[in-house]
Structures are given as structure tokens and as C-alpha cells.
Amino acid sequence: MEKVTPFLMFQDGNAEEAMNFYISLIEDSKITSIVRYGAKEAGEEGTVMHATFSLKGQEFMCIDSNIKHQFSFTPSFSIFLTCSSDEEIENLYEKLIEGGQALMPLGDYGFSKKFGWLNDRFGVSWQLTLPL
Incomplete structure (x- = not known):
């Protein structure tokens, strides 16, 4: 195993907005990469296909899911x-x-x-x- 990274799946096309909000609140934080859906790809064009960001050195991954699931975030994590x-x-x-x-x-x-x-x-x- 190489590493463990928390992964956040957003379902309302707001992954980038959330990342920008989080890095604005926590010092020493940044978005490290964003890959967006393009025209005629599975997700809505311009939304986040895959991104990484760090909060005070802790790396996270996130996406804007192109599939609407029957679940979302839970306080248990x-x-x-x-x-x-x-x-x-x-x-x-x-x-x-x-x-x-x-x-x-x-x-x-x-x-x-x-x-x-x-x-x-x-x-x-x-x-x-x-x-x-």
C-alpha cells in the first residue's frame, strides 16, 4: 500500500466550490489538481471529474459524481x-x-x-x- 487519502463525492456539481471554500478557511491549504469533464463525457461539462486538495498538509480527493446516488455524506465520517x-x-x-x-x-x-x-x-x- 502506498497511502490512504480521504475521498469526498459531491452530487450537486459543487466540488470545486467546496474545495475553494475549505482552502479559504484553513491556512496552508491548496487545490493541487483538477480534471474537469469535457463536452460529451459522462459528467456535466466543466464539473470536477477528479481533483485533489490539501488542508493543512492532509491530502483529500473529490469528484462531482455523474451518477445520482441514494446516499450522500454522513456525520459518521x-x-x-x-x-x-x-x-x-x-x-x-x-x-x-x-x-x-x-x-x-x-x-x-x-x-x-x-x-x-x-x-x-x-x-x-x-x-x-x-x-x-
Whole structure:
């Protein structure tokens, strides 16, 4: 085995929008490659056939699925962020929750100084923690 990479499948043609949103929030992050569907290919022209991006050095892959599935993202798999300050966790939570859904509102649950769990507007689940 060479490596393990988390893979996100978007079904509404918004993989590129999601990647751009994520890299705008997390420093040291970037889109590393995008291959788009062309004319007369399986997916909608211009959407993401395959892309890679990194968040703080962690590589991810994603696509805009050309097949509508009966499933989407689930909170049982989430992106876990360890924050450095109160300001950072509050800022990230506020931006990620916009248009999304709180699973555990930002607060003190006893196992960290502050913790929050949410689904963002794309349906991707995030856990944010500020360690004790």
C-alpha cells in the first residue's frame, strides 16, 4: 500500500466550490489538481471529474459524481480540526455552520476547552476542538 487519502463525492456539481471554500478557511491549504469533464463525457461539462486538495498538509480527493446516488455524506465520517485558539475555533465554526446544521453546538463538553460538530452547507461533517 502506498497511502490512504480521504475521498469526498459531491452530487450537486459543487466540488470545486467546496474545495475553494475549505482552502479559504484553513491556512496552508491548496487545490493541487483538477480534471474537469469535457463536452460529451459522462459528467456535466466543466464539473470536477477528479481533483485533489490539501488542508493543512492532509491530502483529500473529490469528484462531482455523474451518477445520482441514494446516499450522500454522513456525520459518521468527519473532518476533525484541532484548533489553536478560542478565536480560531469560533471563527471556523461560524463560517462552516453558515447554511449547514449543528450536530453539537460549540461548547464545553468536558473533554476539551471547546468543541463543536456540524455539517456544512455541502453536507460534509466537521468536528472542531480546542484541547484542554
